[in-house]
Amino acid sequence: MSTISNSTNIFWQECPVGKAERQKLLNQKGCVVWITGLSGSGKSTLACSLSRELHSRGKLSYILDGDNLRHGINKDLGFKPEDRTENIRRVGEIAKLFADAGLICIASLISPYRKDRDACRAMLPDANFIEVFMNMPLELCESRDAKGLYKLARAGKIRGFTGIDDPYEQPLNCEIEIQQNNGVCLLPAALAGQVLTYLEEKGFLQVE
Amino acid sequence: MNASRLQWASSSPALSTGLETSSSCSKLGFVNFRGGGGCGDSLKTKKGLFVIKAMDVEGSRTVNLNGHAGDSDKNGSLLSSIGNSTNIQWHQCSVKKEDRENMLKQKGCVIWITGLSGSGKSTVACALSGILYRRGKLAYVLDGDNVRHGLNRDLGFKAEDRAENIRRIGEVAKLFADAGVICIASLISPYRRDRDACRALLPAGEFIEVFMDIPLHVCEARDPKGLYKLARAGKIKGFTGIDDPYESPLNCEIALRHTGGECASPCEMAEEVISYLEEKGFLQA
Numbered sequence: 001m002s003t004i005s006n007s008t009n010i011f012w013q014e015c016p017v018g019k020a021e022r023q024k025l026l027n028q029k030g031c032v033v034w035i036t037g038l039s040g041s042g043k044s045t046l047a048c049s050l051s052r053e054l055h056s057r058g059k060l061s062y063i064l065d066g067d068n069l070r071h072g073i074n075k076d077l078g079f080k081p082e083d084r085t086e087n088i089r090r091v092g093e094i095a096k097l098f099a100d101a102g103l104i105c106i107a108s109l110i111s112p113y114r115k116d117r118d119a120c121r122a123m124l125p126d127a128n129f130i131e132v133f134m135n136m137p138l139e140l141c142e143s144r145d146a147k148g149l150y151k152l153a154r155a156g157k158i159r160g161f162t163g164i165d166d167p168y169e170q171p172l173n174c175e176i177e178i179q180q181n182n183g184v185c186l187l188p189a190a191l192a193g194q195v196l197t198y199l200e201e202k203g204f205l206q207v208e
Numbered sequence: 209m210n211a212s213r214l215q216w217a218s219s220s221p222a223l224s225t226g227l228e229t230s231s232s233c234s235k236l237g238f239v240n241f242r243g244g245g246g247c248g249d250s251l252k253t254k255k256g257l258f259v260i261k262a263m264d265v266e267g268s269r270t271v272n273l274n275g276h277a278g279d280s281d282k283n284g285s286l287l288s289s290i291g292n293s294t295n296i297q298w299h300q301c302s303v304k305k306e307d308r309e310n311m312l313k314q315k316g317c318v319i320w321i322t323g324l325s326g327s328g329k330s331t332v333a334c335a336l337s338g339i340l341y342r343r344g345k346l347a348y349v350l351d352g353d354n355v356r357h358g359l360n361r362d363l364g365f366k367a368e369d370r371a372e373n374i375r376r377i378g379e380v381a382k383l384f385a386d387a388g389v390i391c392i393a394s395l396i397s398p399y400r401r402d403r404d405a406c407r408a409l410l411p412a413g414e415f416i417e418v419f420m421d422i423p424l425h426v427c428e429a430r431d432p433k434g435l436y437k438l439a440r441a442g443k444i445k446g447f448t449g450i451d452d453p454y455e456s457p458l459n460c461e462i463a464l465r466h467t468g469g470e471c472a473s474p475c476e477m478a479e480e481v482i483s484y485l486e487e488k489g490f491l492q493a
Contacts, residue, residue: 015334015349017341025346048301055303058311060346062387067296072409073379093359094380101348101389108299123358 022102028059029204030099032092032124033195035108036117036171037134037178038163039149040141042188046134046178047108049188050195054104057196059205062098064091066109079160085116092120099128104204112162114169127202131174132195138163140180308388314345315490316385318378318410319481321394322403322457323420324449325435326427328474332420332464333394335478340390345491348384350377352395365446371402378406385414390490398448400455413488417460418481424449426466 023029033050035043047063054061066087070077074090077083088111098105111117121129141163142150153161160166171177176198178191199205309315319336321329333349340347355377356363363369374397384391397403407415427449428436439447446452457463462484464477485491 015337017334017337017347021341022346022348025341025344044299048299048303051301051303055307055311060308060311060388061303062308062383063299063301064383065299067299070296072382073376090359090376094383096358097348097350097380098384098387101384102346103387103389 019100019102023207026060026102027207028102028104029128029207030102031104031128031130031199031204032095032099032120033104033106033130033132033199034095034111034117034120035106035132035134036111036174037136038138038141038168039110039161040144040146041134041136042178042185042191043108043110043134045188046132046191046195047106049192050106053189053192053196057205059104060102061104061106064095064098064105064107064109066091066107066111069094069109081113084111084113088113088116088120092123095120096123099124104199110162110168112166112168114171117171130176130195130198130202131171132176132178133171133174135170135177135179136185137180140185305386305388310493312346312388313493314388314390315414315493316388317390317414317416317485317490318381318385318406319390319392319416319418319485320381320397320403320406321392321418321420322397322460323422324424324427324454325396325447326430326432327420327422328464328471328477329394329396329420331474332418332477332481333392335474336392336481339475339478339482343491345390346388347390347392350381350384350391350393350395352377352393352397355380355395367399370397370399374399374402374406378409381406382409385410390485396448396454398452398454400457403457416462416481416484417457418462418464419457419460421456421463421465422471423466426471 019030035047037043044065044067047065051061051063069091070087073094074087077087088109091107091109091111095105095107111120117131121131123129145151149158149161150164152158153164162168176195178186178194180186196205305316321333323329330349330351330353333351337347337349352373356373359380360373360376363373374395377393377395381391381393397406403417407417409415431437435444435447436450438444439450448454462481464472464480482491
């Protein structure tokens, strides 16, 4: 029997159909593409674009968008630090399940704290955690202000807004860093192409 | 002049070329709606896109997209209010569930296997996943025990923790079904209200409740994990079937029974579920 924090008497159930079988069925390797960055840096846009490119190549992906999940499983969580941590922990665990199912799971959320992102990385063995940092300057994100949130934050109507009065801790060793090119943003399809190339090179888009 | 590139949360092929706008439009966001019906202050463009003005009203929340119910503010725009999270916008994407289902040649759904400890839930779940795999279908088992090692490791067995355990698994199963996967959830889930709440998360017909209708004495005789013995000795409290209730489903889709002193084999039981899936069209796009 195993003893896991609150739950004793929990047994690990083994099944003959495992990750290897599912990967063979899908002809791809399950993994987590974790897109992190400020609000308005283009995470959801990249996630959509990547998902579309993968679909056009016959690969199964699924987007776990931070906002969307806060409508469902994470509806009980707010934005104070412990809630952000729990939000990210849950998304990480769900992403892990999706990767185990053989899907290319694209997680798109601000995930501002390094410790929380690293904890998710630690959940996935075998280099199946691919951190993508949308390294866009605050000024650019704020000028876009796609959801009108920076304005509200500057007016003090939202507290603890990342980039304004809550920190964003940049990744120190992400797999892919997306930046502007001489102050110009690449189009989403081109950015998706960058991630796709990485996935291809590392062998996620086929099974030997 | 500062041209700011428009930011949008979802994209269609028409948008993927990118659009430049003048700074006067920088507060507008384009989103791709399924079907008709914008919300609040919206204009339909030639390309069938809906332009939503980001509201700048005191106390306002993000405009609610994608047909969610919400309250209107004094300007008549729909506001969303989701639990603890305000300023949350729904992001739509151009790859839809139907697209994934067409690719996988199956339809996503949740098979929710409920019953006493030792009734055979995990065994049938495994058998089912094996049969589906051999037929080229993608399935994934969410086993209550396994999920308690990861996502639900912070939860115990008191009533509110059981409810939260089931709620979270229901939400995850919903995500898998949306991904096109045949998601097999296998957990005691003893309270009717909690199971019904999961049913309500999914579109009609996509939640398939399978009741392992095996009598307590049969489960206890099996006692595969030695838990009934511990429960009878008072070493585990609140154990379902002994000193915590199991509420049988009232209208499950499939009931797998113990007939005349004999149990069908796990494979035979799994085949019953397969027949149901076939009849209802889940094993094709």
